[in-house]
Amino acid sequence: MLRLITRAFSPGGAQGNLSVLFFHRVVAERDPLSPDEPTAAEFDRLLGWLQRQFTVISLSEGVSRLANGNLPPAAAAITFDDGYFDNLSLAAPLLQKRNLPATLFVATDYIDGGIMFNDMVIEALRKTNLSRLDLSELDLPVFELEDWSQRRAAVNAILRAIKHQAPAQRLDTARAVVTRCDVTLPQDLMMSREHLREFSRHGFEIGAHTGSHPILTKLDDADAYRDIQRSRTWLEECLDRRIGLFAYPNGKYGQDFDSRHRDMARACGFDAAFSTEPGVCSTAADRWALPRFTPWDRSPGRFALRMLANCRNRPTAA
Known part of the structure; x- marks a missing residue:
């Protein structure tokens, strides 16, 4: 039918x-x-x-x-x-x-071996050992990262904020997030x-x-x-x-x-x-x-x- x-x-x-x-x-x-x-x-x-x-x-x-x-x-x-x-x-x-x-x-x-800006943010928030991420220097909030729900909310907020930035600024912001999270990004996505x-x-x-x-x-x-x-x-x-x-x-x-x-x-x-x-x-x-x-x-x-x-x-x- x-x-x-x-x-x-x-x-x-x-x-x-x-x-x-x-x-x-x-x-x-x-x-x-x-x-x-x-x-x-x-x-x-x-x-x-x-x-x-x-x-x-x-x-x-x-x-x-x-x-x-x-x-x-x-x-x-x-x-x-x-x-x-x-x-x-x-x-x-x-x-x-x-x-x-x-x-x-x-x-x-x-x-x-490359990685897109959105995946840089996702993988940084996935792998970091931080329970709190302060991005105030990037004009972004302080995020609590105690559980997956908080990490997902942080990912969504960061990506919403940077998606429509100029490409160079967007990449710089994503790299800064990775640096603050102190992680190594995957190269096989x-x-x-x-x-x-x-x-x-x-x-x-x-x-x-x-x-x-x-x-x-x-x-x-x-x-x-x-x-x-x-x-x-x-x-x-x-x-x-x-x-x-x-x-x-x-x-x-x-x-x-x-x-x-x-x-x-x-x-x-x-x-x-x-x-x-x-x-x-x-x-x-x-x-x-x-x-x-x-x-x-x-x-x-x-x-x-x-x-x-x-x-x-x-x-x-x-």
Whole structure:
């Protein structure tokens, strides 16, 4: 019944929709500092629900068939952002088991042992032996760190405060947090070049996600263009293949990117670019600002309802 309802909302052809899901990580067990990241068991169940209700296709196929007006009924695609190693070690085997395609958007500066600013903060708060963290010199509060709940609250507060800082300031703040926590950061959160090649050899697609994962609106136009373009160049040299898809960091239109960056993605030669605005991709949508969303629900009924509600949101080009 749910499959029939889904197909009524997304009938295929010229009236079809493409639902694009996005994730960051898949973890072995619930992470007390990132509790919204699905465990491997939860991700596997979600794939089962998705497979029963939708026709899962690759993102590049979805973009092509969207342009040609011949999407299958209830079309969906799966994407990951950033380039975490667990996408290869945990998510990929589950996708392969079900013969499902996926696309990974890579922030190239963090491949081969790098770590993103948000993970610097998360891992610093995870590993520190401090029970109290005074960040007043950084214009941040004093945080109690007695339990996981307090540490998670501290992580969330710090990341909210620094996410939209200029990239250099954001990195400096994250480094200062690490210094005050007196910890050594992991170097294995992200994939290596060889991991990316292995992921690609398994048949999964790779897309660009900038080099440094900046909030593009915080850069001048020349720097923003370079950051977008160099990620594509790096990936094409690494994988020896054309990179045709792009995803905007953070991905909220008007806040994290705008029409200038949409035009940059097109000028760089990408076939399509993706935001994190909710909704489905339709023939009326802007191909360089296509929506994606994540269904957070952990029951099949609520998952289905969330997906159906998203199918009713059809953004159009400005």
